[in-house]
Amino acid sequence: MSSYADLSRDQLAALVPELLLCGHLIDRSGMAHTIAAFGREGMTAVAIEEWQLASPIYTRRMQRALRFTGDSVETIFKGLQLDIGAPPQFMDFRFRVDDHDHGEFWLDHCGALADVEPMGEEFVVAMCHDIEDPTFDATALATNPHAQVRPVHRPPRKPADRTPVCAWTVVIDPAHVPPAVPRNAPLLANSVAAQLELAEIDAGEDGAADYSGPLLSDLRFADFSHAALRRMADEICLQQHLLTLGFMVAIRERSDADTALAIGRKQFAGIAGLTSERLRNCLGLGRDPQALATVLRLHPALNPVNYTGIEIALADGGVRLRFPHTSGARTDGAWPSMLTPEDLRPLDVLVRGVDPRFVTRLTATDQHGWTVEIDVADQPFREASEVAVTRFSTGAGFAFTDRGIPLPLTVV
Known part of the structure; x- marks a missing residue:
């Protein structure tokens, strides 16, 4: 059972792009601490590795889930529209498909560039050249091993207000030699997250059950069925876990275990708190324990439930969480594994995204797991x-924003 089953179709349609955006912001949280530990060049290397390891796996998962498998440029572009690396509107990808093997995309707005440009040209080059060259290819290769993504133009922008901010060609050619598979790729390919089974989409519900039709200029999530949106939400949660697993593989390559865990917990805390805030605002929730329980049930760090095994319930005017000692997430070393009965800081930060007065406390441990209750403090933190x-x-x-009815970009 998906945690998202109790939401209405309209609520899910609003929530899915939020989850994509929050997944993108994982790097805004993690990379700041990576720069502090390893410098700009070290941060660049970590970013390349995490996306190379994660994106091919979750791209193929979403293709299978939404039934748009294939080996064409159109399939690559559909995948980008459901990728935490390209959340809609914030990373405003526009597409043109010429034929099966040729296409182009460009960004009319790039939120990531807006974040990085104030940091100076070296950081822009690191993101738009050093990181994007291998990671765009890694995402495309998940669809076709002979696909190459190459820039038409890209930042640093000259002139400074140039639009579109960048443009790229995608060409599939049997003569293209695929790059070597990253050495650590099996670590993620063999993870529980990569192989997790989720409920198939019921094709009998109102709305689109898949994305097998033409490529659309924008995805209007309200056009999809409730079942399709539930599956998207759970898949996007797995995208976030897989990206974090890739991040931790790269961090552990460059540090000792204690340092790696400390950086991972900081990354977890930063994105967890901001995500709670955005989920609360997206659904128009209050700041009471019931609102907190709702946010916790929907939070990507705690989902899908058959991966994390975390149970959430209202209890005695507060909220109770039950963390199992064994779960897929703990086996993989995903976010829930970074919480312990002795140190709940990332969870404290997560719940305070709903209200700064919430505080966690351990109430029980046994051979199967441990329990935390969340109460309201007298003063905000x-x-x-x-x-x-x-x-x-x-x-x-x-x-x-609502962009209206999307246009098909390929022949029906």
């Missing part, structure tokens, strides 16, 4: 430094 770092991104306050 200060915003965590990890959240303040993540809030640097323009995505923290980004608002989606």
Whole structure:
């Protein structure tokens, strides 16, 4: 059973792009701490590895789930529209398909560039050249091993207000030699997250059950069925876990275990708190325990439930969470594994995204797991430094707009 089953179709349609955007902001949280530990060049290397490891796996998962498998440029572009690396509107990808093997995309707006440009040209080059060259290819290769993504133009922008901010060609050619598979790719390919089974989409519900039709200029999520939106939401949660698993593989390559865990917990705290805030606002919730329980049930760090095994319930005017000692997430070393009965800081930050007065406390442990209850303190806590770092991104306050009926970009 998906945690998203109790939401209405309209609520899910609003929530799915939020989950995509929050997944993108994971790097706004993690990379700040990576720069502090390893410098700009080290941060660049970590970013390349995490996306190379994660994106091919979750791209293929979404293709299978939404039934748009294939080996064409159109299939690559559909995947980008459901990728945390390209959340709609914030990363405003526009597409043109010429034929099966040729196409182009460009960005009319790039939230990531808006975040990085104030940091200087070296950081722009690191993102738009050093990171994007291998990671765009890694995403495309998930669809066709002979696909190559190459720039037409890209930042640093000259002139400074140039639009579109970048443009790229995608060409599939049997003569293209695929790059070598990353050495650590099996670590993610063999993870529980990569192989997790989720409920198939019921094709009998109102709305589109898949994305097998033509490529659309924008995805209007309200056009999809409730079952399709539930599956999207759970898949996007797995995208976030897989990206974090890739991040941790790259961090552990460059540090000792204690340092890696400390960086992972900071990344977790920063994105968890901001995500709670955005989920609460997206669904128009209050700040009471019931609102908190709703946010916890929907939070990507705690989903899908058959991966994390975390149970959430209202209890005695507060909220109770039950963490199992064994789960797929703990086996993989995903976010829930970074919480322990002795140190609940990332969870404290997460719940305070709903209201800064919430506080967690351990209430029980046994051979099967441990239990935490969340109460309301008399005074609000200060915003965590990890959240303040993540809030640097323009995505923290980004608002989606209704763009109306999307246009098909390929022949029906």
